[in-house]
Amino acid sequence: MSFPWAKQYEPKSPVMKWVDERLPFPRLVYNAVGAGYPVPRNLNYFWNFGVLAGAALAIQIVTGIVLAMQYSTDATTAFFSVERIMRDVPAGWFLRYAHANGASMFFIVVYIHIARGLYYGSYKAPREMVWLLGVVIFLLMMATAFMGYVLPWGQMSFWGAQVITGFFSAIPLVGEPIRIWLLGGYAPDAAALNRFFSLHYLMPFVIAGVIILHIWALHIPGSNNPTGVEVKGEQDTVPFHPYYTAKDGFGLGIFLLVFAGFLFFAPNMLGHPDNYIEANPLSTPAHIVPEWYFLPFYAILKSFTADFILDAKLWGVLAMFGSILLLFFLPWLDNSPVRSSNYRPTYRWFLIVLALDVLVLGYVGGAEATNGNVLIGQIATAYYFLHFLVILPIVSAAERPRPLPNSITEAVLKGKGGTSPSQTAIPEAHSPQPAE
Amino acid sequence: MIRIIAPLIGLGFAFVLVLGLFGTLTSEAQPETAEHEFHEHPKKLDLASNGVFGKFDNQQLQRGFQVYKEVCAACHSLKYVAFRDLAALGYSEAEVAAIADDYQVPSVNPDTGEAATRDGVAADRFPLVYPNEVAARAANNNAIPPDLSLMTKARHDGAAYVYSLLTGYQPTVPAEVTQKYPEFQVSPGLNYNPYFPTLALAMAPPLVADNQVTYADGTPATVDQMAKDVAAFLVWTAEPKLAARHTAGLASVLFILIFTGLAWGSYKTIWRDKKH
Numbered sequence: 001m002s003f004p005w006a007k008q009y010e011p012k013s014p015v016m017k018w019v020d021e022r023l024p025f026p027r028l029v030y031n032a033v034g035a036g037y038p039v040p041r042n043l044n045y046f047w048n049f050g051v052l053a054g055a056a057l058a059i060q061i062v063t064g065i066v067l068a069m070q071y072s073t074d075a076t077t078a079f080f081s082v083e084r085i086m087r088d089v090p091a092g093w094f095l096r097y098a099h100a101n102g103a104s105m106f107f108i109v110v111y112i113h114i115a116r117g118l119y120y121g122s123y124k125a126p127r128e129m130v131w132l133l134g135v136v137i138f139l140l141m142m143a144t145a146f147m148g149y150v151l152p153w154g155q156m157s158f159w160g161a162q163v164i165t166g167f168f169s170a171i172p173l174v175g176e177p178i179r180i181w182l183l184g185g186y187a188p189d190a191a192a193l194n195r196f197f198s199l200h201y202l203m204p205f206v207i208a209g210v211i212i213l214h215i216w217a218l219h220i221p222g223s224n225n226p227t228g229v230e231v232k233g234e235q236d237t238v239p240f241h242p243y244y245t246a247k248d249g250f251g252l253g254i255f256l257l258v259f260a261g262f263l264f265f266a267p268n269m270l271g272h273p274d275n276y277i278e279a280n281p282l283s284t285p286a287h288i289v290p291e292w293y294f295l296p297f298y299a300i301l302k303s304f305t306a307d308f309i310l311d312a313k314l315w316g317v318l319a320m321f322g323s324i325l326l327l328f329f330l331p332w333l334d335n336s337p338v339r340s341s342n343y344r345p346t347y348r349w350f351l352i353v354l355a356l357d358v359l360v361l362g363y364v365g366g367a368e369a370t371n372g373n374v375l376i377g378q379i380a381t382a383y384y385f386l387h388f389l390v391i392l393p394i395v396s397a398a399e400r401p402r403p404l405p406n407s408i409t410e411a412v413l414k415g416k417g418g419t420s421p422s423q424t425a426i427p428e429a430h431s432p433q434p435a436e
Numbered sequence: 437m438i439r440i441i442a443p444l445i446g447l448g449f450a451f452v453l454v455l456g457l458f459g460t461l462t463s464e465a466q467p468e469t470a471e472h473e474f475h476e477h478p479k480k481l482d483l484a485s486n487g488v489f490g491k492f493d494n495q496q497l498q499r500g501f502q503v504y505k506e507v508c509a510a511c512h513s514l515k516y517v518a519f520r521d522l523a524a525l526g527y528s529e530a531e532v533a534a535i536a537d538d539y540q541v542p543s544v545n546p547d548t549g550e551a552a553t554r555d556g557v558a559a560d561r562f563p564l565v566y567p568n569e570v571a572a573r574a575a576n577n578n579a580i581p582p583d584l585s586l587m588t589k590a591r592h593d594g595a596a597y598v599y600s601l602l603t604g605y606q607p608t609v610p611a612e613v614t615q616k617y618p619e620f621q622v623s624p625g626l627n628y629n630p631y632f633p634t635l636a637l638a639m640a641p642p643l644v645a646d647n648q649v650t651y652a653d654g655t656p657a658t659v660d661q662m663a664k665d666v667a668a669f670l671v672w673t674a675e676p677k678l679a680a681r682h683t684a685g686l687a688s689v690l691f692i693l694i695f696t697g698l699a700w701g702s703y704k705t706i707w708r709d710k711k712h
């Protein structure tokens with residue numbers, strides 16, 4: 001895989017030579033994240049977020065394993081065990097706040113990572129498999145985060161589990177039996193808590209496995225870049241190490257600063273106060289809301305209020321899952337040969353509207369269900385689906401893209417690394433880069 | 437194929453949404469309620485523990501503890517807090533032992549094995565006030581006084597909320613409320629308080645007169661002062677590691693800043709000769 005000019009691993013010490021001959025693991029690492037992986041020279045800061053997502057996962061796994069040593073998976077003691085971690089376990093508050101805010105950081109990073117892929121067309125040929133595996137990771141992350149939120153067994157844990165597993169009861173006929181089977185009972189209880197903990201511990205390692213596939217698939221064509229123009233020759237690339245390891249080191253520093261800001265100074269800002277009340281099946285909270293990173297999807301769920309053939313609730317559930325599953329089809333919905341939206345003058349605007357639309361959905365998801373908010377939610381939900389399923393296929397066929405640079409290096413030397421959406425200075429370029 | 441099916445699905449979802457949208461447009465606006473209109477946000481409360489550099493004021497926490505112990509403890513438990521934790525407020529080992537000794541904690545009679553109580557020791561947690569929920573309801577007009585350990589984290593703007601709630605009681609429903617919402621009534625046994633989401637709660641005003649407690653440090657015990665002090669104390673019970681967290685946070689941020697600066701330097705050095 002990779003480009004012919006990629007550097008080859010040459011062990012420097014006799015020990016590494018000895019290892020490499022018997023198990024070429026050092027070689028594997030060198031080719032994956034070392035000097036053996038040539039990367040476009042013009043990547044902007046948005047390309048830091050893949051590595052940051054990896055860092056976030058590592059933080060979740062490490063803090064999670066240590067927390068599990070003190071956590072009690074029993075509906076009668078779970079809440080108390082979390083308080084013991086906060087009060088009596090040395091640095092327990094640090095571990096718990098790191099894990100809780102780490103989940104939020106993970107989603108912030110992955111949302112930016114996905115937005116990067118959408119904007120620069122990284123989902124297109126030849127990187128479809130990278131994208132598909134990315135969406136799988138995203139789904140696994142959501143499931144993991146949902147089950148993790150149940151574990152402290154506070155009011156939102158319990159009622160969130162009640163609402164989310166309730167989605168399944170929208171399925172006609174078999175819905176209710178499926179819900180009961182998933183929960184191991186009629187309502188979330190000891191059985192549900194135990195299986196959620198078991199799966200919450202397992203899934204991050206599944207995610208880690210899929211990430212390996214994700215990066216493997218990425219390294220076949222190599223990374224995309226802000227121009228969306230494929231690498232043409234050695235002058236277009238730099239070795240990953242030291243060029244991007246250095247840049248990622250700096251990015252990691254910024255990430256940790258933001259993370260520390262939440263962890264040490266506002267650790268409960270992104271959480272809900274009700275989760276500091278122990279779960280009580282007899283007392284329903286005034287507003288049941290999921291964690292912030294699910295709010296746009298929650299808004300989509302709530303926006304379907306009309307029965308039409310199917311009942312409104314089922315429409316909502318279908319749309320909510322549909323809103324994520326449609327990402328699997330993106331590479332084939334977008335027919336444009338141009339990757340980077342910097343060269344797609346029309347589509348660019350629709351994407352910007354989509355980003356605002358998702359923010360609006362996030363707001364509506366957390367807001368009270370007044371008529372005004374429901375209305376905004378319905379319009380925003382409609383745009384979400386129209387964007388991907390109607391606008392994107394039409395615009396990608398109708399749009400006249402801007403001229404592309406002939407190569408990454410040309411764009412860089414013209415001072416237009418492709419990072420800004422301004423018209424390129426390159427006078428006459430070939431027809432748009434065909435997606436090979 | 438997919439570019440035909442997808443728009444159909446998209447338009448299908450949009451159609452059902454438009455149906456719903458008409459429903460929303462034609463449905464009547466939810467009637468305005470007294471609870472919605474007259475519910476007030478907590479008053480501002482300045483505490484030493486606020487802000488990035490926030491630390492506890494031990495003097496104040498001791499006063500707050502005194503209010504809790506002499507007033508609130510009649511109804512509210514503090515079950516996640518252990519007596520030994522009080523050492524953090526500046527109490528000596530002997531003082532902690534004496535406080536614990538004042539409480540009776542559940543035990544068994546060593547001779548008969550029957551349920552009994554014994555004097556508390558530093559390692560015990562604050563015992564429950566009522567043996568069970570039924571007893572709690574029976575004694576409080578069918579309401580349960582919630583455990584206060586986590587109260588300031590379990591409400592939005594927790595400390596300010598507790599302070600506002602304690603000082604926000606009004607003896608009768610204000611005229612403007614009854615004028616606008618004649619049907620609004622406070623059921624017997626409840627007390628009007630605009631800071632409570634339903635405007636009326638089962639807790640009778642617990643702090644009613646100045647000098648209800650006599651502060652050991654001589655601070656004048658006005659109702660306002662007692663409310664502030666107990667709110668500050670409840671910040672500590674909910675987040676005893678707050679000050680340690682802030683200190684660790686400042687050190688961490690400093691460390692990460694240095695790391696980030698060095699990383700920036702090496703990034704710039706490595707890319708010096710590469711235009712990108």
Ligand code: HEM
Pocket residue numbers: 046047048049050051053054055057110113114117120122123127130131133134135136137138141207211214215218222223224225327
């Ligand atoms: C656990 C979460 C994830 C981790 C650890 C991860 C990791 C990475 C890494 C290290 C890269 C290469 C560096 C980069 O280009 O940023 C990458 C690239 C990529 N990822 Fe992810 N990823 C995650 C989730 C996702 C998700 C949820 C999606 C999309 C739904 C996605 C889509 C992509 C795409 C399209 C690329 C290629 C980018 C390009 O070359 O332009 N990833 N990922």
